[in-house]
Amino acid sequence: MLNVIQLLPDSIANQIAAGEVVQRPASVVKELLENSVDAKAKSIQVIIREAGRNLIQIIDDGMGMTETDARMSFERHATSKIRSSDDLFRIKTMGFRGEALASIAAVAQVEMRTRRAEEELGTLIRIEGSDIKAQESISCLPGTNLLIKNLFFNVPARRNFLKSNSVEMRHVIDEFQRVALANPEVAFSLFHNDQEIYNLPAGKLSRRIIDMFGKSYREQLNQCEEQTPYVTVRGFIGKPESAKKARNEQFFFVNNRYIKHNYLHHAVIGAYEGTLPEGSHPFYVLFIDIDPSHIDINIHPTKTEIKFDDERSVYAIMMAAVRKAVGVYNLAPSLDFDSDVNFLSGGRGAKPAALPGEGADAGPKPITPSWMSGTSSPAPRQEPKAEKPTPLRNDTLDKAAGRSFDMPARKSDVPPKPSVNNWQALFEGVTDKASVPGPANQTAADWLGPAPTSTPTPAAPAPVSAPEPPAEPIRIASRANKIDDAIPDVMDDEAIVQIQNRYLLAPVKSGMMLIDQRRAYERILYDQFHASLTRRNGSSQQLLFPKTITLSPVDFQLALDLRDELTSLGFQFDELGHHTFIIRGVPTQTTDEKEEELFANLLAQLREDTGRLKLDRQESMARSLARRSAQRHATRLSAPERRALVDQLFASTNPSYTPGGESVMTVLSLDKIAGLFALK
Known part of the structure; x- marks a missing residue:
């Protein structure tokens, strides 16, 4: 052989x-x-x-x-x-x-x-x-x-x-x-x-960070240092308010060698507990000095992964060092014992400006229910010197009641808004408004049940309240043509209820449909942005005052490479000096955001998605901008806005899932709802 x-x-x-x-x-x-x-x-x-x-x-x-x-x-x-x-x-x-x-x-x-x-x-x-x-x-x-x-x-x-x-x-x-x-x-x-x-x-580490990432980092750098016989931790961390969604500005160095270590990253995030928004990552450049005999750096061809002989000790020391830096520089929120917690006002004891007719030192007062006032019946409404409610108190009660009723836009057409100083007046206002038939009761019907079927008297029609303008330009599409048979149709004669500014609840023929509001906007915006990139006809909102933004060399080069795609979306920008752009226009769907943050965060999201996903430019950009823009839609919606959101969701290419594959809606069948009340 x-x-x-x-x-x-x-x-x-x-x-x-x-x-x-x-x-x-x-x-x-x-x-x-x-x-x-x-x-x-x-x-x-x-x-x-x-x-x-x-x-x-x-x-x-x-x-x-x-x-x-x-x-x-x-x-x-x-x-x-x-x-x-x-x-x-x-x-x-x-x-x-x-x-x-x-x-x-x-x-x-x-x-x-x-x-x-x-x-x-x-x-x-x-x-x-x-x-x-x-x-x-x-x-x-x-x-x-x-x-x-x-x-x-x-x-x-x-x-x-x-x-x-x-x-x-x-x-x-x-x-x-x-x-x-x-x-x-x-x-x-x-x-x-x-x-x-x-x-x-050449210079100090702080100078190197500022020269590399920009002058804006000068204000957010805070020194971190901890020495122990086993390991020494030193470097700089960023403030929580400067944290970003993209994870690309976190650096670990062990004996001056760059490494990737998710376990230590978890220790840093744990030290920031309670100060970071969900899904955000702080900036940090941290050096670990340790005896080489305690580590093994010969486990990966690129030498970016190492092993410690005692990872738990390094984890604890790292968390303690970062937590100490967070506490020393007052980065974490603290309690203010000078403020009066019995008042509804926020702002650490600061008094708001006095309302007309009140004293200069007048501030918000606690709400006293009628059952604590010493009388068993509510105060008469024709009281000659009724206290004028403060806007703060009205807003608080309206939020507690979920804004159960809306007042017409013109005060000259209807009687003034009823007083909401106490809960009796609140229920009187709802009762009075619910008793009025016709279009004026439309918003109350959305929340309290089906609208009355009685026909209003033609001699004295009730004034119609003007609906609030939608938060963004929404194209209302017909659901009848594009709803998939697998998706249950929303009954037109039932209300769409919003829950905690996050979910929409709508009765359907088979039970109850629950829609994730943010994911629904992400699906809708993705379709709009993808269509703009495909047709290269994205609409742009011109800025009255153009904004200047300075980017890192990586993001600056990325923006130049993607100039055609960004222009198709609606961005309009020009070069202005070294790594600097002047932004003249943004997509119309994003006009409520800060233009500089929108542009910078979009580029950071694109860098992260490009390395993680195998997508083409248009797909990656549409996904990134839709995900970025959908974050701001966790707000209260009026009845027309809720209806428009559902209409446009069902008119999208795939109402059931986001571009990333997350579920947008779920249906609770009648049997499943009944099972929730079953005895256990």
Whole structure:
């Protein structure tokens, strides 16, 4: 029988290793930047062309290499940092496996110039696909200059798997940011297609964060530091109000090495407990200094995952450090013992402005029910000096009653609104209004039951109240044409009730339908935005005063790449200086939001969705903007708005599910409702 096992040639073995080390241009940038940092460079320059496909150049002023070391650096597993197996547990440098240059040279055209400061001449080496083409002595500056040309030129299948230039460049910038944050004492600069992206001078960590993310971070940085014999935690955390929905500004470094660790992220979020909105993530840059013997960094090819020998202790120390920083800088809400909790007013004891006819020091007073006033009957309504109710008290009672009745818009047409100083007056107002037949009782009927069937007297018709304008432009579509047979039809003669500004409850033939209000808006807005992107006819609301916004280099580049799609949605913006846009218009469906936050959060959501989902640009953008805009619709809706929402939901392409696959509605059958009342 013939022998079938044989050793692979070095060129093929190097390409297999490159599959683990070199996944995309960002992987090359990461490995070469770490090598420059290990060489004790004080200034590192990165030059990129076509997102790294054509050229990646790293120039540093580090120690440089001799001619022999320069040649040996391209051999597999050639390193100056490991001498024995015990050294694997004492590693404090970045590149220690000796695979980076060999793997890169196997799939690219590499040219290296290097010289030590004490030597007169340097060394030039050219390699293509692991084959050495030239090696000679040249005159060059001290340090190392590496050029990586035509990445994956000899592996076209791998090159075809690369994403668009905008996506690949975002990965490059992410790797650059991580190395630059870990080494603030080193000056870094980044250029893409001859355009400067970053120019970061050497300095403190706080200066590096502000230079990298913008001046707006100056006000939200708070120092975090905790020292123990086992581990030291240091760095900066952000304020809760600056937290974002997208999780892309959280950085952990263990012994100056960037890592991803969900367990430690959970510790940080736990320290912010009670201060963060649901689904938000705070900004933080945290460094963990620990004895290398307590960690294992050799468990993943990219070295972004590590193991601690005692994760629980690190978790507890991390949470304590962040919680201490949150408390020291008063980031958490605190109790105010000076305010009177018996008053309905908020605002920590501040008194509102006095109403006309009241004293200057008059403020809101507690509501006293009639059963506490010492009399068994309510006070007569024709009392000569009845106290004028404050707006605060009226609003509070209206909210408690769920706004059971609406008053006509013009006060000159109808008697004044009845007093709601106490609960008797509240019920008298409902009773009086419910007794009036005709259109004036329409809103009360929506909440209290079916409308009366009696015909109003033609001699004295009741005035019709003008309905409130909808919160957003809503196109009312006919449900009769597009409702799927599987979706139960809402009975037209029954009311649609809103529950806690979050759900809509409507009786149907088979029982009761419960609709998630936010998800319904997400489905409706998604259809509108997707149609605008497909037809490229999105309507735009022009701003009276254009807004200026400064973005990070990643988001700025993303906005330029997606300019056509953003314009189709209704955004209108122009470049204004370095990483700055001026916003002149926004989509009409989002006019109630802050334009700067809407634009920035949309770009952040797009970055997150692009890396997590395999979607095209239009699909990803429509989903992101619909999800972002639907958050603001957790508000009280009037009866016309509730009806319009249901109509437009059933007219959408898929009323039952959001674009992300979440259920929009559920039907409680009569049997299921009866089962809720069954004896147990």
